[in-house]
Amino acid sequence: MSETVLSIRDLKVEFDVPAGRLPAVNGVSLDLRAGELLALVGESGSGKSALTMGLTGLNRGPRTHISGTADHRGTDLVAASTKQLQKIRGAQIAVVFQDALAALNPVQRVGRQVAEMIRRHQPVGRAEAARKAVDLLRDVGIASPEQNARAYPHQLSGGMRQRVMIAIALANDPGVLIADEPTTALDVTIQAQVLALLKRMQREHGSAIVLITHDLGVVAEVADRIAVMYAGRIVEIGTRDEVLNRPQHPYTIGLLNSMPRIDGPRPRRLAAIGGSPLTGVDRPAGCAFAPRCPSVHESCSQRPELERRDGAADHLDACWLPGADKARALAVGAA
Incomplete structure (x- = not known):
């Protein structure tokens, strides 16, 4: 290290x-x-x-x-x-x-x-x-x-x-x-x-x-490493390969799905993240990405902290969703 x-x-x-x-x-x-x-x-x-x-x-x-x-x-x-x-x-x-x-x-x-x-x-x-x-x-x-x-x-x-x-x-x-x-x-x-x-x-x-x-x-x-920021907070951080190949936060997944790829089927149109970034002085008490997140649920009313949830030693994310739901969100966005 x-x-x-x-x-x-x-x-x-x-x-x-x-x-x-x-x-x-x-x-x-x-x-x-x-x-x-x-x-x-x-x-x-x-x-x-x-x-x-x-x-x-x-x-x-x-x-x-x-x-x-x-x-x-x-x-x-x-x-x-x-x-x-x-x-x-x-x-x-x-x-x-x-x-x-x-x-x-x-x-x-x-x-x-x-x-x-x-x-x-x-x-x-x-x-x-x-x-x-x-x-x-x-x-x-x-x-x-x-x-x-x-x-x-x-x-x-x-x-x-x-x-x-x-x-x-x-x-x-x-x-x-x-x-x-x-x-x-x-x-x-x-x-x-x-x-x-x-x-x-x-x-x-x-x-x-x-x-x-x-x-x-x-x-x-x-x-070498990537830190993803949203609304003034880091929502995901890890090595380049972990974040790009195994994204854990819906915002990171949305950013990746909005980029064209050359290693898979060509979609008819690129996926977009709905809504707009937070710009005002008022911020939600829970997850700041919740108003734009396609997978929002009741736990999102509380603000998640950066934690190691996927088992990788140096990969942290601030999202309540379990890993299976995140993988499903990535697959749906890439389709």
């Missing part, structure tokens, strides 16, 4: 909105292990980005309420001050954002932006930082790194900008890398290149990666 580099317990992230307090993250507990790629999946609004931005303090503000604990090598990220987080961000925990063009400074050359991250956390001069920046750009696959280091973000393609973001994130060999939908705006060829780059960086640098995505095809390609 690999070392745990991030241990989250009962994390809550709530935002003050006109209607009240919105529970974007509602009591999440999970462990991130060294050298693994953990995929956070779920529909938009399920709390994936709010969870990871809450860990790094990037969504702190007067209308944000964060509680629980997130232990990273002896430091509680939730209780840490802004000054402490500034020392951790970029050095021990780094973030790759979805929109690289918006994340990069438009009036600074990309090489300077990489060098700035190096100088912020390492005692090196400008010339040494600039040399290391070029080396990093070369490592992430940027062609002609000396020349492109002098380019501005708008002069680079979307794939190259995303590679620059990854170079900035890896500038100080962080132990944890958070990639927030890094391939969403890219075409499929560039997506594959970026994902291959993340996996290579994972192997070579030994970083633990949290990949936020809604693309189950991406998850099947690169993930």
